[in-house]
Amino acid sequence: MLDKKVSALLNDQINKELYSAYLYLDFSIYYEQQGLDGFANWYMVQAQEERDHAMLFLKYLQLCGENASLGAIAQPDKKLDALMAPLKFGLEHEQYVTSLINDIYAAAYEVKDFRTMQFLDWFVKEQLEEEKNAEDMIKKMELFGNDSKGLYSLDAEYAARVYTAPSLVL
Ligand code: FEO
Secondary structure, three states: OOOHHHHHHHHHHHHHHHHHHHHHHHHHHHHHHHOOHHHHHHHHHHHHHHHHHHHHHHHHHHHOOOOOOOOOOOOOOOOOOOOOHHHHHHHHHHHHHHHHHHHHHHHHHHOOOHHHHHHHHHHHHHHHHHHHHHHHHHHHHHHHOOOHHHHHHHHHHHHOOOOOOOOOOO
């Protein structure tokens, strides 16, 4: 049996991760419309990863014998009016997700739920990578995005991203 607060936060995280998938799908659609297939691909893969994160939270809850309940997924409402916009929103969003993971971790720590802390360790590390990726994309866009050849190269780089299943297996 999980602590009620820990269980509720884990359940809520399913929704947050699915929202992340939705948000990145929105970014992918935006870049597709701009003719940047590589950026669109990068965020499509990212959306798949976020879906996987949601499934991991669901599976962990179920392994713990908890019931899960699904709420509505919010509509992405970020104003995408420049090629840089999704990248900046992406970093902000990942920083927010890091804070959510930390909140669950803190709640688990409070009740000495070492099992949940161990489960969350993977996400703590993953968030470091997520924030780093988002920061790198902003930096590269600042450096190369104003030049058409630079933008073309960046798009080609992002076109090469392929989906891989998460390394965490429950
Ligand atoms: Fe599920 Fe991008 O964090």
